[in-house]
Every structure is written in C-alpha cells, then in structure tokens.
Amino acid sequence: MARSNDRYKSAYNQMLEILETMEPGHELPSETNLASELGVSRTIVRSVLAHLQKVRIISWRGRRKRLLRRPLGSERFPESEVESAAERLEDRFLEWVLRTDVAPDTRLNVSLLSRQFGTSPHMLQEFLVRFSRFGIVEHLTTGGWVLRGFTAQYAIELSEFREMIELASVKKLVALDVGHPIWQELDDLARDHQLLLEEVETRYRDFSALDDRLHSTINSVQDNRFTREFQSLISMIFHYHYQWNKRLEKQRNTVAIREHLAYIEALLSRDLERARAASLAHLATARQTLLASTGTTVPIETSQLPDRPAVPAE
Amino acid sequence: MARSNDRYKSAYNQMLEILETMEPGHELPSETNLASELGVSRTIVRSVLAHLQKVRIISWRGRRKRLLRRPLGSERFPESEVESAAERLEDRFLEWVLRTDVAPDTRLNVSLLSRQFGTSPHMLQEFLVRFSRFGIVEHLTTGGWVLRGFTAQYAIELSEFREMIELASVKKLVALDVGHPIWQELDDLARDHQLLLEEVETRYRDFSALDDRLHSTINSVQDNRFTREFQSLISMIFHYHYQWNKRLEKQRNTVAIREHLAYIEALLSRDLERARAASLAHLATARQTLLASTGTTVPIETSQLPDRPAVPAE
DNA sequence: CAACTGTTTTTAATTTTTAATATACATCGT
DNA sequence: ACGATGTATATTAAAAATTAAAAACAGTTG
The missing domain is CATH 1.20.120.530 (GntR ligand-binding domain-like)
Structure with missing residues (x-):
C-alpha cells in the first residue's frame, strides 16, 4: 500500500453530510463545484460519486446526478479511519512523552517505535523531523534520535x-x-x-x-x-x-x-x-x-x- | 544505490590527515580509539583500514597496523564527494530562494525541483519539512508546497x-x-x-x-x-x-x-x-x-x- | 583478564516503486 | 460558445527494498 486514501474517505463523509440536507430527487451540482466545496480535486469527487452510485444513493449518468434516497449514518466511514495517520501518531507520541516516565536523553529506536505506534518507520521519521522544532526530540549527527524529554x-x-x-x-x-x-x-x-x-x-x-x-x-x-x-x-x-x-x-x-x-x-x-x-x-x-x-x-x-x-x- | 557513503569518505580523508602527521613505521592506535577519534563506528574504521592496506599506505594484520609511507594529497577523496547531499541541497536551495527573483507564493514542484537540484524527491521533501520551520516554505493541506519567499x-x-x-x-x-x-x-x-x-x-x-x-x-x-x-x-x-x-x-x-x-x-x-x-x-x-x-x-x-x-x- | 579484533545482527539512510490524488487537455452536450 | 464531463498525464505521498553504518557479541591475544 502506498499513499493512504484518508482524503477520499473524509470527502465521502463530507459528501454524505451535504446529501443529508437535500431532498431526494434533487439534482447535484457539477463535479467542479463539488470539488471546490469539498476542497479536493475532481478525481476524488468522481470516485465518491462512483461509490454513491454503486450503493444506490444517487443516480449518475453524464452530467445528470440525482439524489435517490437520504444516506444512513451507518454508511459513513468510521472516524478512526478518517483521522489521518499523522494525527493519530502525534496523539500517541505526545501521550507517550508527556504522560509516561521515559528517562531524559533516551535513544529512540525508530523501527521499534514505529511498530509500537502502529505506523511505518517512514512516517515516524517524518514526524520526528517535524517535531524536532519543539526541542523535545533531537537528531544526532552520528545518526538516530534522542528524546530530550519534557523535563x-x-x-x-x-x-x-x-x-x-x-x-x-x-x-x-x-x-x-x-x-x-x-x-x-x-x-x-x-x-x-x-x-x-x-x-x-x-x-x-x-x-x-x-x-x-x-x-x-x-x-x-x-x-x-x-x-x-x-x-x-x-x-x-x-x-x-x-x-x-x-x-x-x-x-x-x-x-x-x-x-x-x-x-x-x-x-x-x-x-x-x-x-x-x-x-x-x-x-x-x-x-x-x-x-x-x-x-x-x-x-x-x-x-x-x-x-x-x-x-x-x- | 541506497544510503550514501559520505561518512566513509569523510572518515578516510580525516584518517589521511592523521597519517600525514605520523612517521612511517609508526604503530596506529586500536580500531576502537580511531573510531572515537574520527567520530564514527568501528565498521567504518575497518573499511578505511582495509582500503589503506590495499593501496599500501599501511600494513595491517590483526592488531598490528603500521604506517608504510606518507599518503599523497591526491589520494584524498575530492571535497565535492565528501560534502553530504543534505548540505549541498541546503546551499543550492537557499541560493535559489535568496538570490533569484522567484515570485512569492510560487507553487513548488517537488519532482521537478529535485531533478534540478540533483537529488531525489524524497530528500527534497525531507529538506522542505525541516526548512518549513523557518516560514519561508509552507506545506499545503491539499498537498504540495508553496514558496512564501524571502519577502x-x-x-x-x-x-x-x-x-x-x-x-x-x-x-x-x-x-x-x-x-x-x-x-x-x-x-x-x-x-x-x-x-x-x-x-x-x-x-x-x-x-x-x-x-x-x-x-x-x-x-x-x-x-x-x-x-x-x-x-x-x-x-x-x-x-x-x-x-x-x-x-x-x-x-x-x-x-x-x-x-x-x-x-x-x-x-x-x-x-x-x-x-x-x-x-x-x-x-x-x-x-x-x-x-x-x-x-x-x-x-x-x-x-x-x-x-x-x-x-x-x- | 582486560583490551582488542573478527563476525554477526540490528538499525538508519536513501533510492525505487506503487497507489492516490491533482491537473491538464480534449471532447461532448446544451 | 461555454461550461461540464471523460480521459490522459503528472505529481505527491508513502511503502518496500536496498545499502551503509552502528552496535552487539564472541572469540583472541598480549
């Protein structure tokens, strides 16, 4: 799996919210309008529309998009999937740093930590790079990271x-x-x-x-x-x-x-x-x-x- | 090619500098000592020693390491290879930002830029993440980067x-x-x-x-x-x-x-x-x-x- | 037996590859 | 003719793969 499809899921949920406010039988705006409304590209809008058509929430042919029925709350993607991996990681990492008694100046093992936080080493690495501006973690010239800690x-x-x-x-x-x-x-x-x-x-x-x-x-x-x-x-x-x-x-x-x-x-x-x-x-x-x-x-x-x-x- | 061997080349050059101050026939310190002196691991020291032996600058067998002859300046790795890719990138990027008239709020094309700066997209990406703390570049939620510029x-x-x-x-x-x-x-x-x-x-x-x-x-x-x-x-x-x-x-x-x-x-x-x-x-x-x-x-x-x-x- | 070396294992850095998303362009319908 | 759609292409984000380097370990030697 490469790039995650959080954006798609998030856009899908947003779209359901829009549809809930509409009357069945109503026409949907153009793809371009929907795209700018949801803040995503037309590619995502079209994926969302395709799926909505498949589960019979809308009918869609050419520029004719009509709401067939109100969506159910249960048809949304669960929030846990929508929240981006980056946000989850920040939460878990900060909880770990601020809430537990990790010794200051502990050497961080990126591959081990990433497994324990449920992400890829790459994502943890990126997170640490961003997070290092706060001075709680630091990158060593010899390679690797240290947790300076919330002392x-x-x-x-x-x-x-x-x-x-x-x-x-x-x-x-x-x-x-x-x-x-x-x-x-x-x-x-x-x-x-x-x-x-x-x-x-x-x-x-x-x-x-x-x-x-x-x-x-x-x-x-x-x-x-x-x-x-x-x-x-x-x-x-x-x-x-x-x-x-x-x-x-x-x-x-x-x-x-x-x-x-x-x-x-x-x-x-x-x-x-x-x-x-x-x-x-x-x-x-x-x-x-x-x-x-x-x-x-x-x-x-x-x-x-x-x-x-x-x-x-x- | 994966990880670059800048560290090895840099350590090799440093080692030559040390050898230049020594008399031929002199014994070299232990691998561990050399490692801490050069600020690298024993693995690199051993690679350096192996190469020095191969070009007959030292004799090496077990813990017996003896300087055979003074190294020549021409045997060093050229500086351009030693400077790490990250440093080169920072140089080139800052030159580009501070010296040229790129319009503020220009959208950055990572893959294009990385080609022009002679690095991989991944390295440029990492650089941008680090550099974004300075407020000159910014990451967009919709994806991609903008150069806010040195205005x-x-x-x-x-x-x-x-x-x-x-x-x-x-x-x-x-x-x-x-x-x-x-x-x-x-x-x-x-x-x-x-x-x-x-x-x-x-x-x-x-x-x-x-x-x-x-x-x-x-x-x-x-x-x-x-x-x-x-x-x-x-x-x-x-x-x-x-x-x-x-x-x-x-x-x-x-x-x-x-x-x-x-x-x-x-x-x-x-x-x-x-x-x-x-x-x-x-x-x-x-x-x-x-x-x-x-x-x-x-x-x-x-x-x-x-x-x-x-x-x-x- | 303590310091050193030889060897193996683990970890980190970087490139390559892949999937998701954005963008551009041609085409179609009104 | 204009805006919308269909399609192709480009770009980004992230993982997998690959190599360098560090660390751990076991054995050796003075």
Whole structure:
C-alpha cells in the first residue's frame, strides 16, 4: 500500500453530510463545484460519486446526478479511519512523552517505535523531523534520535521564552488605538470567561480552549509569524497537558479563569504597569502548573509502551 | 544505490590527515580509539583500514597496523564527494530562494525541483519539512508546497522577533556578576573586532563569522533552547546573505564592525540604557541591510534554474 | 583478564516503486 | 460558445527494498 486514501474517505463523509440536507430527487451540482466545496480535486469527487452510485444513493449518468434516497449514518466511514495517520501518531507520541516516565536523553529506536505506534518507520521519521522544532526530540549527527524529554528544564525554558513574548505583546497591545478590533475581542473574551465561571461545575473542561484563545488573541497584536509559531507550540503543550492531568482540574481551572479575568480587565484599563503585573501573575501560575507536572508524572500503563533503551552517548 | 557513503569518505580523508602527521613505521592506535577519534563506528574504521592496506599506505594484520609511507594529497577523496547531499541541497536551495527573483507564493514542484537540484524527491521533501520551520516554505493541506519567499514582510517579522530576543538578552547580560565568563568573552570579541578593523582591507570577508559569534555570545546568557534555535536561523540567513550580496561589502562591514565595537563597549559599561541604545542602533542597521536586499535582488543565471510555475490557489 | 579484533545482527539512510490524488487537455452536450 | 464531463498525464505521498553504518557479541591475544 502506498499513499493512504484518508482524503477520499473524509470527502465521502463530507459528501454524505451535504446529501443529508437535500431532498431526494434533487439534482447535484457539477463535479467542479463539488470539488471546490469539498476542497479536493475532481478525481476524488468522481470516485465518491462512483461509490454513491454503486450503493444506490444517487443516480449518475453524464452530467445528470440525482439524489435517490437520504444516506444512513451507518454508511459513513468510521472516524478512526478518517483521522489521518499523522494525527493519530502525534496523539500517541505526545501521550507517550508527556504522560509516561521515559528517562531524559533516551535513544529512540525508530523501527521499534514505529511498530509500537502502529505506523511505518517512514512516517515516524517524518514526524520526528517535524517535531524536532519543539526541542523535545533531537537528531544526532552520528545518526538516530534522542528524546530530550519534557523535563523541568524544558518547562522552565519554554515558560521564560513565553513570558518574554507575551510581555512584548502586552506592551504593544495597551498602546493600541481605541478603534482597534482587539478591544472588542477582549470584551468578548471577558464575557465568555464570565459565562464559563458561572457554569464551571459542569463546563470546566472548556477552559483549555478558552485559554488558547486568550493567549492567541493577545499575541496576535504582534502580527509576527514567529510569535504565531511559538504560540502554537504553547497551545499544543497545554492542550495535551490539560487533557491528561485531571487531578485538581476543576479547582485549578477556576483559579485560572479568575486570573484571566483580572488579566483582561488590566489590559482593558490600558495601564501598562497594571497589565504587565497581571500578565506576569498569570504566566507564573501557568509556569508552576507546568513545572509541577514534569517532576511528578506517574507512569501509567507501562505495558504496551516501548521499552526504555540504553542511555546514549552524545 | 541506497544510503550514501559520505561518512566513509569523510572518515578516510580525516584518517589521511592523521597519517600525514605520523612517521612511517609508526604503530596506529586500536580500531576502537580511531573510531572515537574520527567520530564514527568501528565498521567504518575497518573499511578505511582495509582500503589503506590495499593501496599500501599501511600494513595491517590483526592488531598490528603500521604506517608504510606518507599518503599523497591526491589520494584524498575530492571535497565535492565528501560534502553530504543534505548540505549541498541546503546551499543550492537557499541560493535559489535568496538570490533569484522567484515570485512569492510560487507553487513548488517537488519532482521537478529535485531533478534540478540533483537529488531525489524524497530528500527534497525531507529538506522542505525541516526548512518549513523557518516560514519561508509552507506545506499545503491539499498537498504540495508553496514558496512564501524571502519577502520584505518576512525580513521585518524576522527583525522584530530578533530585536525582542536580543534586548531581553542585553537586559539579562548587564545584570550579570563581574565574575561571569561572559565578560572575558566580550573582551576577546572586542580584541578580535579591533584586529579585523585594522586589516579590514584584506580580511573584510571574515566579518560574517564574527557577527555570528557576537550575537550568539550575547544570546547565550539566556541559556534557552528556543533562543538558540532562533539565533541559528538568524545566523543562517545572514550567512547566505553576506555570501551573495557582495555589493558595498567592504564599506558595509566596516560600518558594522564599528557598531559592534560600540555595542560591546556599551555592554562592558554595564549601563542598561546605554547598552539598549547601542543594541537597537546596530539591530536597526542590520534590519535595513536585510530589507534592502529583499526588494532589489537581481536575477542572476536564470538559465538552469527552475521555471516559475503558475501562482497557486490555496 | 582486560583490551582488542573478527563476525554477526540490528538499525538508519536513501533510492525505487506503487497507489492516490491533482491537473491538464480534449471532447461532448446544451 | 461555454461550461461540464471523460480521459490522459503528472505529481505527491508513502511503502518496500536496498545499502551503509552502528552496535552487539564472541572469540583472541598480549
């Protein structure tokens, strides 16, 4: 098997969703229109149409495409097949790195790992190349890879860099004109935080997304691709961190929401010193949370996970 | 042909250099020692020894390895074969991006480009994945790559981010204890700049390396892997920039050396405001130099370079 | 018996090949 | 004539295959 057909499956499912909203007997748009609507090439559209015809959901001859019946939910490809192999790999790899107690500076065995993660060596290799920008894995000149690990040192360096960037954003933000759209966005964020706080008992899990939104909004004022790139790393780390560190989650998130509200209010006051103080206070909490999670990660489900290879030289 | 034997050739050349310093009749160290000295595995050492024996440079039987005669310079592998394919590719690609007038947002044709750069599509693909962290090329979800290009906007964002990082370094640096090794390093740098300035007429090309050394030294006080990573991007961009932008080179470098000297002196004064001012002055010049090079790049040797494909949709 | 060598096994890097997808072009229907 | 379709071709993505190099192991020698 060469290239996977995730795109086809994903397009097929999307097409079913479109058909569900249509009346039987209705004509379908042209192949070109469907292609641009689904964001794929006509080749895929035609494969999808061919299959739809085969299972008698549509009739198709030349430019005549008519919906025969509404598709069933069970006719969709299961989500697990649609999710691309790359996404699955990222999930599994990050879970492995952040959740288990793999020793720092462990040499990675690509062929072994790829077997255990259920992918080809090639895909793991590509993933490691992409992932190495985050500084958690590193390629050795002598060949092979090392896992530097999500260590306390890593958390500190990440947090320091983050604080430097976000303080620069804060400085720029408070100096912005009152007409700038950022003020509306901050108002909206304050409202959404308020709403979440009122229902925190049930919705506390929604905090992760809101956290990402606030920091992305603040850093957006820099309008800088390197800032955006780093913010996306932060988002990823915190996303997985929140996902797996469920202890004290509700309490911790309640504290964080209040900090966010104070932070937003300080920004809205456009008083630089006040905003800096609120920013630093929140970032310090985030740093502590991250740090606490590094030293104390508990090994879970050690079975089925890769063995710990010998510690390398380099 | 699968894996290339660059490592072998490089090790062979290194070995010849070692043998040139030895007297004929002398005994060679053990395979293990040679391996660690050359930074390769015993397998390569043994291949090298086997070849040396075959061309009668050494005698070899068991653990008895004796130098028979001094090797000739002509017996080395030519440098062009030793340089790894990856390095060659980076060189050629960056030359293409920074030196020619490829339109921004040009769609890249991997198979065509790889042919023109003399590598396999796979290697180009890997290179693009690694290189995409710098934001000059981007992978599309619909498949394929776009060259975002080294545009004026790129130069601005790069410079802004750089200034933010370096000012943070300056702030941290001037607060360091007098016993910290950084002060000695700055003294050395000042001396080397002075020496270069005296011989600037002939040695002005050495400035590029010194520039890199100064900024790396300053940013080293952050002791942060993200700072280091970004500094290496800066180094790369400026390295290629200096290499190909020869106009006014001598004059420009003379100015920059004087700025560096003022910068170093300001740092040594440990006066934050003075250091900040000197830093900003130099970084502003660097930004201007970079910016000037984006708008006005002259197309050279358009033949043999890839055609400009159609502008993509995305 | 400790360091070294000879040999075998494992792992990584790279090319070649294959399937999926995109694109271009000719053709057809209205 | 214009937009849509049918068909052919080109390109990308990923696996399989191949070779280089590293590591592990066993035996040897001083």
